[in-house]
Amino acid sequence: MATIPMYQKRLAPAGLMTRRQLRAAGLRPGGHDPVAQLRYYRRGWQLAYLYDVSLARPIRPMTPGRWRTLEAMMRARRTCPACSTVREYCIPRSLGTCPPCADLGLTA
Structure with a gap:
């Protein structure tokens, strides 16, 4: 080598x-x-x-299909698995749910 x-x-x-x-x-x-x-x-x-x-x-330009894919990925990161609410922020991986659901003790 x-x-x-x-x-x-x-x-x-x-x-x-x-x-x-x-x-x-x-x-x-x-x-x-x-x-x-x-x-x-x-x-x-x-x-x-x-x-x-x-x-x-x-670099490759962002096509409409790539923008749609990126938006779908980010929406999945912002959706709480416990209450299915789409938040304005990414769900913390340390909690696994949005902070309000974590405070209530809800889990996915």
């Missing part, structure tokens, strides 16, 4: 970006593997993968 090069913070060559930097530029890795690693210190040593910008592809 070949190892990939590792760079320190601010010493990576031009043309390499992290996933976050690609996203901010309107790009995505496009199925390609990382070409290098970035090593930085934040509450301990961290690693971030670096991708070649020349291999990156534009």
